[in-house]
Amino acid sequence: MARLKRIASMRETGLIVIIAILFIVMSFASPYFLTWVNMRAMTMAFAVEGIVVVGMTILLISGGIDLSVGSVVTFAMVLAGWLFLNGVDPWTASAITIVACAGVGGAMGWCVTRIGLHHFIVSLAFMVIARGACLLITQGRPLGLYTLPAEFKFIGQGAIGPVPFVIILFVVLVIVFDFMLRRTTIFRKVFYTGSNEKAAAYSGIRTKKVVFLSTVLCSTLCGIAGVIYMARFASAPPHFGLGMELNVIAAAVIGGASLNGGVGTILGAILGAVLLSVVTSSLALLDVSVYWQDIIRGSILLAAVSFDHMLNKKKA
Amino acid sequence: MLSPRELCKSKVRAMSPQTVLKISKISKSFGATQALNAVDFELRTGEIHALAGENGAGKSTLMNIIDGIHQPDSGDIYIHGKKVNISSPAEAQQMGIGFVHQEIALCPDITVAENIFMAQTNASKSILMNYSDLHTKAREVFAQLSPIDPGTLVKNLSISNQQLVEIAKALTLDCRILILDEPTAALTETEAQVLFRIMKNLTANGISIIYISHRMVEIFENCDRVSVFRDGQHIVTNDVADITPDDVVNSMVGRVIDNLYPPKQSDAEVTGEVILKVDNFCEASRFRNVSFNVNRGEILGMAGLIGAGRSEIAKGICGLEGEAVTGDLSLEDQPMEIRNYQDSIANGMVYLSEDRKGDGVFLDLSIAANISALSVEQVSTNLGIVDNAREASQALTLGERLNLKYGHINHPVSSLSGGNQQKVAIAKMLSVNPKVIFLDEPTRGVDVGAKSEIHKILRDLARDGVGIIVISSELPELIGLCDRVMVIRDGIISGEVDGDQMTEENIMHLASIAQTEALASTRPEQYKTGTPL
Numbered sequence: 066m067a068r069l070k071r072i073a074s075m076r077e078t079g080l081i082v083i084i085a086i087l088f089i090v091m092s093f094a095s096p097y098f099l100t101w102v103n104m105r106a107m108t109m110a111f112a113v114e115g116i117v118v119v120g121m122t123i124l125l126i127s128g129g130i131d132l133s134v135g136s137v138v139t140f141a142m143v144l145a146g147w148l149f150l151n152g153v154d155p156w157t158a159s160a161i162t163i164v165a166c167a168g169v170g171g172a173m174g175w176c177v178t179r180i181g182l183h184h185f186i187v188s189l190a191f192m193v194i195a196r197g198a199c200l201l202i203t204q205g206r207p208l209g210l211y212t213l214p215a216e217f218k219f220i221g222q223g224a225i226g227p228v229p230f231v232i233i234l235f236v237v238l239v240i241v242f243d244f245m246l247r248r249t250t251i252f253r254k255v256f257y258t259g260s261n262e263k264a265a266a267y268s269g270i271r272t273k274k275v276v277f278l279s280t281v282l283c284s285t286l287c288g289i290a291g292v293i294y295m296a297r298f299a300s301a302p303p304h305f306g307l308g309m310e311l312n313v314i315a316a317a318v319i320g321g322a323s324l325n326g327g328v329g330t331i332l333g334a335i336l337g338a339v340l341l342s343v344v345t346s347s348l349a350l351l352d353v354s355v356y357w358q359d360i361i362r363g364s365i366l367l368a369a370v371s372f373d374h375m376l377n378k379k380k381a
Numbered sequence: 382m383l384s385p386r387e388l389c390k391s392k393v394r395a396m397s398p399q400t401v402l403k404i405s406k407i408s409k410s411f412g413a414t415q416a417l418n419a420v421d422f423e424l425r426t427g428e429i430h431a432l433a434g435e436n437g438a439g440k441s442t443l444m445n446i447i448d449g450i451h452q453p454d455s456g457d458i459y460i461h462g463k464k465v466n467i468s469s470p471a472e473a474q475q476m477g478i479g480f481v482h483q484e485i486a487l488c489p490d491i492t493v494a495e496n497i498f499m500a501q502t503n504a505s506k507s508i509l510m511n512y513s514d515l516h517t518k519a520r521e522v523f524a525q526l527s528p529i530d531p532g533t534l535v536k537n538l539s540i541s542n543q544q545l546v547e548i549a550k551a552l553t554l555d556c557r558i559l560i561l562d563e564p565t566a567a568l569t570e571t572e573a574q575v576l577f578r579i580m581k582n583l584t585a586n587g588i589s590i591i592y593i594s595h596r597m598v599e600i601f602e603n604c605d606r607v608s609v610f611r612d613g614q615h616i617v618t619n620d621v622a623d624i625t626p627d628d629v630v631n632s633m634v635g636r637v638i639d640n641l642y643p644p645k646q647s648d649a650e651v652t653g654e655v656i657l658k659v660d661n662f663c664e665a666s667r668f669r670n671v672s673f674n675v676n677r678g679e680i681l682g683m684a685g686l687i688g689a690g691r692s693e694i695a696k697g698i699c700g701l702e703g704e705a706v707t708g709d710l711s712l713e714d715q716p717m718e719i720r721n722y723q724d725s726i727a728n729g730m731v732y733l734s735e736d737r738k739g740d741g742v743f744l745d746l747s748i749a750a751n752i753s754a755l756s757v758e759q760v761s762t763n764l765g766i767v768d769n770a771r772e773a774s775q776a777l778t779l780g781e782r783l784n785l786k787y788g789h790i791n792h793p794v795s796s797l798s799g800g801n802q803q804k805v806a807i808a809k810m811l812s813v814n815p816k817v818i819f820l821d822e823p824t825r826g827v828d829v830g831a832k833s834e835i836h837k838i839l840r841d842l843a844r845d846g847v848g849i850i851v852i853s854s855e856l857p858e859l860i861g862l863c864d865r866v867m868v869i870r871d872g873i874i875s876g877e878v879d880g881d882q883m884t885e886e887n888i889m890h891l892a893s894i895a896q897t898e899a900l901a902s903t904r905p906e907q908y909k910t911g912t913p914l
Contacts, residue, residue, distance in 0.1 A: 250757045250765045256746065257754055263740030267701070268754040268809065269726040327745055 076321035080336040087343050095350040103346065105229065111342040112235040113297070114313065115335055116290040119242050120283035121310075122317045122334040123252070127279035128259040128326030129177065129184040133169070134287050135309030136195035139301075141166050141291020143199045146208040146301035155217040163288040169195065170284025174277035184280075192310070199303040207302035210295065221297025231293060243331035255279055259326025315362070316341055319369040341365070399426045400462070401589050402447070402558055407456030409442055416442040419456070420615045422608060424558065429580060429590045431600040431621075433629055434610035435828035440593055443610070444560050447591075448480040449473040460558075474500070479551030483562040483593075483826075485543050489536035494519035496535055497550045522549045527575065540687065541572040548579070559583065560591045565599060566826055569686045569854045570885070571893050577603045595829060597626035598857055609633055634830050641833060642861035643840040650678045655714070656848035657730070657817045659698060662708030667693045668872035671708070675817060675848040680839060682863030683852040684888050690872040691852045692735060695819040699725040699732040712816060726755060729816035733806055733823060735852070737799070741806040744795040748787055749776040751794050752808045759812065779808040783838055800831025807838065817848040824858065836862050856885045868892050 072078060091098040111118075117134050124131050141162050148158035169191060176187040223230045246252045257265040258275040265272050295301055320337030322329030341362055348358050404422040408415070417439045424430050432440045445451045447458065449467040458465050460476055467473050470480070487496045494515045495502070502510065519531035527545050535543060544564055551559055561580075565573040580590055580603065594600055600607055601621050608618040609632045616632045630641070654677040662671040668690040675681050685691045697706040700719040710717050712728055719725050725732070734740045743751050753760050753772050760772040776790045783804045787797060794805055803823065810818055820839070824832040839862065843849045853859050859866050865879040868891035876891040878884075 248766045248769075250761045250767055253750070253757050253767055256750070257743060260743040260746050261740065264734075264743055265754070266722070267732065267734045267740050269722045269756075270754070271723070327743065 076333050077330065077336055080320065080333065080340060084336065084340055084343060087340075087347065091343075091347050091350070095347075097350055098347070101227075103350070107342050107346045108232050109229060110346070111316075111338045112229075112231045113290050113293050114309065115235050115338050116238055116286050116293070117283075117309065117313050118316050118334050118338050119238060119331055120286035121313045122320070122322050122329050122331055123242070123246065123255060124184075124279045124283040125314075125317055125322040125324065126246075126259045126326060126329045127255045127276055128262060129276060129280060129283075130188065130314070130324065131173070131280070131283050132185065132188040132310045133173070133192040133195055134283070134313055135306035136192045136199070137166055137169055137284055137287040138291040138294065138309060139199050139303065139305045140169070140195040141288045142295040142298075142301040142305060143202050143208065143303055145292055145295050146210050147202050149210060149213065150208060155213055159292040162292060163285060166288025166291070167281050167285040170281035170287075171277070173284065174280035177280065178273040178277050196303075203301065203303040205303060207300055210299045210301060213296065213299050218296050218299060221293050221295070221299075231297065234293070239331055239335055246331055256327055259328075261327070312341065313338075315366045319366060321373070337369075400424070401426045401460065403459040403462075404443070404447070405457045405459070407443065407446060407453045407458070409446060409451060409453050415613050417446075417453070418613045420610075420613070422615060423618075424589050424591060425606075426589055427584045427587050428605040429584055429592050429603060431604040431607040432591060432593045432610065433595075433597075433600060433607055434633055435830055438610040438633070439613040440610050441562065442613075444480065444562065444591065444593070447473065447558075448478060448560065474554050474556070477555060477557035478560070479554055479556030479558065480560040481544070481547045481551055481562065481564060483564075483566060485540070485547060487535045487543060487546060490534060492531060493529060493533050493535060493538070493546055494531035496546055497522065497531070497553055499550070500554065518553070519549070522553055527579070541568045541576075544568065544576070545579075552583075556588070558589050558591070560593075562593045563595065563826070564592075565594065565596065569892075570856055570889060571686060573599065595827075595832075596855065596857075597629060600629070601626055630829055643837045646679055646843070646864045650844070652677045656712065656846075658711045658714075660709040660711075662694065662697060662706065664693065664697050664702060664706045666872075668697065668869075671874055673867055673874065673877075675850060677846055677848065678843055679864040680843050680849045680851060680862060682859040682866035683850060683869060684856065684859055684866050685869035685892050687854065689869045689892065691869045692821050693872075694869065695732055695821060695850065695852060699730055699819060701725075701732060726813060729814070730819075731755065731810045731813065731815045731817075732819040733810055733821060735821035735825065737803055737806060737826070742794045742802050742809075745793050747791045748780070748785075748794055748797070748805055749773050749790045751805050752776045752779055752812055755809050756813045775812060776808070779811055780804075782811075783808055784834055798828075798831075800827040800835075803827050803831070803835065804838075807835070811842075815847060817850070818842070819850045819852070821852045822854065823851060824853070824855075856888055859883075859888070860885065 088099070097103055117138060121131060121134060144165060145155070145158045145162040148161060149155050153161070173184075173187050173191050176182050177184055219230060220234075221231060225233060246255075254265070254270050254275050257268065257270055258272045262272050265275075294305070316338035317329060317334040318324070318337070319340060320330065320333030320335065322334060344362065344365060345358055348361065349355075353361075400423055402422075402424040404420060406419045406421065407417055408419050409417040420439065420443060422443065432443075434440050442451065446453050447467065449469045449472050452468065458467060465476060467476065467478075473480070488499075494512070497519050498515055516531045523529050523531070527542070529538070529542055529545065535546060538546065548559070548561070548564075564576060568576065577599070580592070584590060592600075592604055604621055606618060606620055607624070607629060609616040609629055611633060619628075655674045656677050657675040659674070660672050663669040671694050673681075683691045683695070693702060696702045698710065698719070700706075700721045700723075704720070710719060712730065717724075717728050719728065719730070722732075738744065743754065749772050753767075753775060757767060758765075760775055761767050773790050779785075780787065780790070785804045785808065786801055794802055797805065807820075807823070823839070824835055827835065836858075839849055839851065851859065851863060860883045863883070865877065866883055866888060867877040868875050868888055870892055878887050878891070
């Protein structure tokens with residue numbers, strides 16, 4: 066009974082209920098909603114971004130934030146694409162790119178833990194720097210990568226049976242990270258650090274290392290996402306991913322992560338991303354003007370956070 | 382026989398002219414909790430009236446009602462015999478009520494003067510700030526308090542001076558009733574004495590003070606009357622001259638506490654075996670030549686003024702103060718090298734921080750996760766996966782050992798009372814079976830009942846062979862609890878007392894008096910020659 070009550074009071078349960086209601090309403094409102102094509106399109110829309118959501122959620126739990134994710138994803142696309150066009154084998158190019166993105170995270174983590182700057186400022190600077198690097202590499206023009214080998218394109222475009230490979234990859238990543246975050250000692254230290262950094266230090270946890278590694282992990286996942294995007298689009302436009310950071314942070318926060326650190330789950334954050342994606346798709350199917358979509362998504366974010374805040378106030 | 386109404390009238394008439402505030406039959410509940418149950422209270426002009434009671438007894442709720450933060454469910458408030466309705470702190474201010482909260486709520490990055498006149502600046506019609514006027518006025522206020530420069534940034538002041546700024550802020554609002562909520566919790570004895578002198582000056586000017594404190598000595602030395610609360614009820618009000626501290630404590634807890642402190646180490650328990658040997662610990666500017674031993678079975682006290690370096694020494698030994706610390710350590714005759722706190726924990730030496738909410742516990746994490754924080758590996762599999770069942774059973778075992786009162790082991794620590802939060806912090810230390818524990822102000826802000834329990838826990842640990850070092854600013858606690866007290870002054874050990882020599886006078890002498898001499902003679906010379914302190 067107590068267990069049932071706990072499950073009922075969980076953030077994830079609430080989100081699932083809201084998403085289910087949306088599904089039911091939408092399946093009556095539009096004949097196209099509950100079709101395989103639409104479901105597939107909706108899932109594809111957030112699957113790759115969902116990988117970035119995983120990284121962002123972990124970083125938020127550690128008490129940090131990363132505004133550079135959109136730029137770093139694009140940087141990964143552009144760098145891997147450029148390497149490929151210069152004769153590097155695409156797999157090697159991808160590996161180099163992911164390591165480079167980890168390096169960007171390392172540089173940000175270094176600024177935060179060694180110089181003592183705030184995550185917000187550091188990642189704001191790197192958001193601009195990484196975008197600048199994209200423009201520099203591409204000279205402002207999209208890189209055409211139609212010559213990518215088919216086995217590589219499979220990562221982004223292929224399917225196993227009816228299910229796109231991207232979605233399988235995404236689901237596996239989410240399950241692995243959700244479990245690790247809930248149960249492993251390494252990620253428990255991320256929670257301790259984000260909940261109260263000083264108390265964590267007084268518990269013998271190397272908090273700077275935790276913050277540094279969380280930052281690196283987030284950028285590394287951005288690198289992986291970027292490579293997948295490149296394989297999917299067979300192109301590397303330097304202006305890709307503008308505003309992605311806001312979507313990603315919104316998804317994590319709707320899913321229960323706190324900007325003060327110490328709180329959040331991967332499942333919740335992904336459900337947040339699903340909710341935003343379902344809403345976007347529904348609005349399109351209902352012929353609501355594209356221009357309304359951002360206003361509505363922003364309002365959902367505000368409503369979710371306000372609801373949370375009032376709930377917490379009531380408890381205290 | 383008088384009718385109830387006439388009785389009521391006659392009461393008003395009989396109310397002595399010197400009653401400034403009268404609370405009549407106030408009740409207040411929050412949800413299912415009855416915080417106050419038909420409480421009466423009366424404050425006379427120019428008196429210091431102490432409020433005593435365990436945490437949750439209703440003192441703070443009553444003060445919040447007087448300050449207009451909460452509204453009573455029923456009952457009346459009279460100021461100068463006139464019934465009033467206080468609906469907000471701003472209204473309370475207009476009625477001459479000033480409330481200095483336990484937590485300091487100043488803006489650290491602006492000056493003292495700006496902090497003091499925040500309310501007036503807010504209400505002012507003028508567009509520009511008149512700083513010179515502000516500073517002159519602030520100096521006038523401080524003339525009766527303490528010489529603090531109004532141009533200093535608040536963050537550069539000591540905690541005690543920040544407390545005085547809070548009081549000054551209340552005084553500038555022309556308050557006649559001053560509520561002080563545990564103002565001495567963060568002060569040392571000398572600083573507290575200064576505060577009491579200031580309080581007496583204020584009452585001489587006709588200001589009435591409500592003084593909330595857990596410290597019996599303070600109440601009996603400085604207050605005129607004391608009211609005791611328990612479980613939302615007003616138990617008794619007495620002149621302090623007519624009762625003893627034991628009476629107050631007993632009516633606070635509703636049962637007789639025979640001994641406030643557990644019995645000390647008996648002669649039979651003196652082993653002479655050294656657990657921890659600290660040799661010549663130094664850190665560039667904050668402490669030097671610190672050498673002492675901790676024996677098996679004893680509780681060693683560390684006394685000193687705030688800023689003397691007590692916490693720094695304890696943290697330095699545990700590897701929490703970085704690389705600049707030098708000195709030799711040995712644990713059970715084995716020399717050990719402590720480069721960081723991880724080394725210290727691995728060797729079985731832990732430190733309990735003085736700021737419970739700031740860095741002692743993780744408020745929004747569960748009780749179980751808090752207790753396992755020091756060594757989450759202990760309750761995990763070899764693959765680094767936390768075993769929830771083991772984590773819970775560890776929390777249950779330690780919780781039972783420390784008599785922790787909680788709803789569920791998965792509830793957040795923020796749901797616990799201060800005393801129980803502190804027990805969680807101690808349980809966290811015990812989870813690694815430490816050999817030596819440094820406890821920094823282990824009972825600060827903890828109520829009498831929990832305090833006595835924590836003392837007993839510490840004594841039991843000492844008896845089990847754990848080396849215990851307690852840092853406290855409360856001298857009666859050090860004297861009551863410890864077998865030996867060493868006194869830190871200005872970063873050095875200025876002396877050590879035990880047995881009959883453990884008196885407040887001796888400790889204070891070692892902690893402070895010699896310091897003024899040192900200030901007068903040695904320091905200026907050192908400044909001149911440029912020798913580092």
